[in-house]
Amino acid sequence: MTHLAIAANALRKSYGDKVVLDGIDLAVPEGTVFSLLGPNGAGKTTAVKILSTLITADGGRALVAGHDIAADPQAVRAAIGVTGQFSAVDGLITGEENMLLMADLHHLSRREGRRVAAELLERFDLVEAAKKPASTYSGGMKRRLDIAMTLVGNPRIIFLDEPTTGLDPRSRHNMWQIIRALVSDGVTVFLTTQYLEEADELADRIAVLNDGKIAAEGTAAELKRLIPGGHVQLRFDDPAAYERAAGALHETVRDDQALTLQIPSGGTQGELRSILDWLDAADVHADGLTVHTPDLDDVFFALTGPADVPDQPKETVR
Structure with missing residues (x-):
């Protein structure tokens, strides 16, 4: 039997006359990555919040x-971690001090806090930088520290709201490895992202x-099958062979200059x-x-309209 880490029904939220969430349903099985995609302003961050x-939701x-988010919010907070779009790292103190601060906030004993901080700093390859001010960290290091603190x-259950925005490709791929490792340990990840490739790579x-x-x-795969337009393209160097193929194949799209045929x-x-x-x-x-x-780019354009889609990075919505 599949157990749900997150189950939402008819969530609504408005700000004045602006309806941000219009009765959305969500079902996220335990130990999976669920990705919420959408254009900027679509309501992804509101859903996470x-x-x-x-x-609070309006409905x-x-x-x-x-745990019910309205009736027992404290129990919910005890079970989750949240990493937002903007780092919660304090740049004025060291990476280790950031970790120990979080341990204090979780009411861990001094000894236990130091043990947990040391283990996580090692896990996220931050031991060498642990004694340095976090303001000296690269973007990727700050993100790793942010998740370690979480x-x-x-x-x-961890909510990752656009965790790789602004990171270089290598740091993004390192973050993907971290997310996969979390899920392999049974953690549920609720991910919002502006990168369609990221959702394709990570999300169940x-x-x-x-x-x-x-x-x-x-x-x-299911979303991609919603969109028509798949084709096989044949390219010819020999014009005679191109003409024979074009004459025999039906429902092809010709490009007489490039000598190519597209077959649905x-x-x-x-x-x-x-x-x-x-x-x-x-x-x-x-x-x-x-x-x-x-x-997923084709899916995104078809479902949201090209006018709403920013240049990469892109956001997607559920």
């Missing part, structure tokens, strides 16, 4: 770690939030094999073959 008890109900209380399930509603939800396809192995079999049977040689299947 409601579920982490930082603000609806949610259980986090089995883990001091051993939360089983993805929800796209648009105009306050969940526009679509599913695995990355879902990108399945069977469809690709049938195209190759046809080429062999017709004794037509294609000099290049590429398969295009819709990606």
Whole structure:
């Protein structure tokens, strides 16, 4: 039986006349990564703030770690960790002092706090920098310290609100490894991100939030199948072979200058094999073959509209 770390029903939130969340439902199984995607201002951070008890919803109900966010917010806070868009690291003190401060806030004994801080600093490869002011840390180091501080209380559910925004590619990939390691330990991660690639890489399930509603939800593969436009492209160096193929194949899109043909396809192995079999049977040689299947960018544009999508980094919504 699947247990839900987060279960929300009909969550609503407005600011004046602006409806930010218009009755959204969420179901996040334990030990998984759930990614909430959406354009800037779609309500992703608002959803995180409601579920982490930082603000109250106008309507609806949610259980986090089995506790009602409205009736028992203290129990919810004891079970979760939150890393926001902006680092909670205090740059005026050292990394180790930041960790010990969090240990104090969690009411750990001095001895236990030092043990937990030392273990987490080692886990996040921050031992050498532990005695240095956090203001001297790189962006990636600050993010690692931020998450290490979040883990001091051993939360089983972690909300990561755009944790890699502003990081260089190497630091982003390091953060992905950290997230995967957390999930392998049974932690549930609720992730909002502006990077579609990030959701594709990490999330077990993805929800796209648009105009306050969940526009679509599913695995990355399921969402991609919602969008038409997959095709196989054949490229020819020989104009005669190109013409023979174009004359025999139906429903193709021609590019007479590039000598390419696009054949509608879902990108399945069977469809690709049938195209190759046809080429062999017709004794037509294609000099290049590429398969295009819709990606999360295509899904995002289709569900939210290109006008609302910023340049990378991109946000997505559930």
